[in-house]
Amino acid sequence: MLYPDFVPFDQGLADVGDGQKIFWMQSGNPQGVPVLILHGGPGSGSSGGTRRYFDPQHYRIIQFDQRGCGNSLPHASEPNADLSTNTTWHSVADIERLRLMFEIERWIVFGNSWGCTLALVYAQAHPDRVSSLLVAGVTMTRQPEIDWLYRGLGRFFPEEWARFQSAVPAADRNGDLVGAYYRLLLDPDPATHIKAASDWHRWEAASILVDPRATLSARWSDPNYLTARARIITHYFHHRAWLEDGQILRDLHRLAAIPCTMIQGRLDLEAPVVTAWELSRAWPAAKLIIVPTAAHSLAASEMAASIVQATDALRANISR
Numbered sequence: 001m002l003y004p005d006f007v008p009f010d011q012g013l014a015d016v017g018d019g020q021k022i023f024w025m026q027s028g029n030p031q032g033v034p035v036l037i038l039h040g041g042p043g044s045g046s047s048g049g050t051r052r053y054f055d056p057q058h059y060r061i062i063q064f065d066q067r068g069c070g071n072s073l074p075h076a077s078e079p080n081a082d083l084s085t086n087t088t089w090h091s092v093a094d095i096e097r098l099r100l101m102f103e104i105e106r107w108i109v110f111g112n113s114w115g116c117t118l119a120l121v122y123a124q125a126h127p128d129r130v131s132s133l134l135v136a137g138v139t140m141t142r143q144p145e146i147d148w149l150y151r152g153l154g155r156f157f158p159e160e161w162a163r164f165q166s167a168v169p170a171a172d173r174n175g176d177l178v179g180a181y182y183r184l185l186l187d188p189d190p191a192t193h194i195k196a197a198s199d200w201h202r203w204e205a206a207s208i209l210v211d212p213r214a215t216l217s218a219r220w221s222d223p224n225y226l227t228a229r230a231r232i233i234t235h236y237f238h239h240r241a242w243l244e245d246g247q248i249l250r251d252l253h254r255l256a257a258i259p260c261t262m263i264q265g266r267l268d269l270e271a272p273v274v275t276a277w278e279l280s281r282a283w284p285a286a287k288l289i290i291v292p293t294a295a296h297s298l299a300a301s302e303m304a305a306s307i308v309q310a311t312d313a314l315r316a317n318i319s320r
Helices: 048-053 088-101 114-125 143-149 152-156 158-166 177-185 190-208 223-238 273-282 301-319
Strands: 010-017 020-028 033-038 059-064 107-112 130-136 260-265 287-291
Touching: 010 088, 020 088, 033 088, 033 114, 048 059, 048 107, 048 301, 059 088, 088 114, 107 114, 114 130, 130 301, 143 152, 152 158, 158 190, 177 190, 177 223, 190 223, 260 273, 260 301, 273 287, 287 301
Parallel strands: 033 059, 033 107, 107 130, 130 260, 260 287
Antiparallel strands: 010 020, 020 059
């Protein structure tokens, strides 16, 4: 199903300004068709498993850790972490810096979950630099999607929801929970921000593990990883990802010339299928594949198989 595991042939840190250095990797065929993988989270960092969706004999696979996470510096877990230069638009600019650094004219862009939003926004900003889009676990990071994750989803997990809600000050429990956690996570006291990061991830684990095939990354046992990831997620969602209401749908005309395949699990609770459906209705040229028995985890065999089929189809089309 997945291509055998393979290691990068090159990696390093790129200075992108603002005191930030982002960690990047290249793997596969150095002369192959370039593809950029955008990780989710935001703040989750890159994983080796995602590059296994692409034929390493055919693709030149580029990954990077977005600002503040993974092996990028400075790390958002640091006590005095400054997230002011960590935004969607900084990430879009970082992608362009990498493209120029690697001397790539156009590339395929793949993104999952938050990476889907970033892929769409990047493609709308630089449509002439994207040869094709492939997205999974479709999101547009609109306010209703954020509200669903941190309030509406509670009806499916009442015990976990009550625990998540009770971990913030009483005055915040019926209001903006993302904002409440954001403030706790930025508290310099480790006792406060580490607990908040743990509480945040206990809530996320509830919906992830509803799929019995899903597993939590080993990184979830690292308090620095959890702190950085939770800080970045709440930072982005508290600021609505710095996107205007309905911006991605409004600007779909910019993607008219870009082929796109969307892969969506029917049982995805974290990114409900309605978002992919709305996007496909507004973008008839895009191909929507709904995987009937899959949830949000890409580890499920059906999702993995569908993504590999899509990357192989791209390979075949490019080879013609």
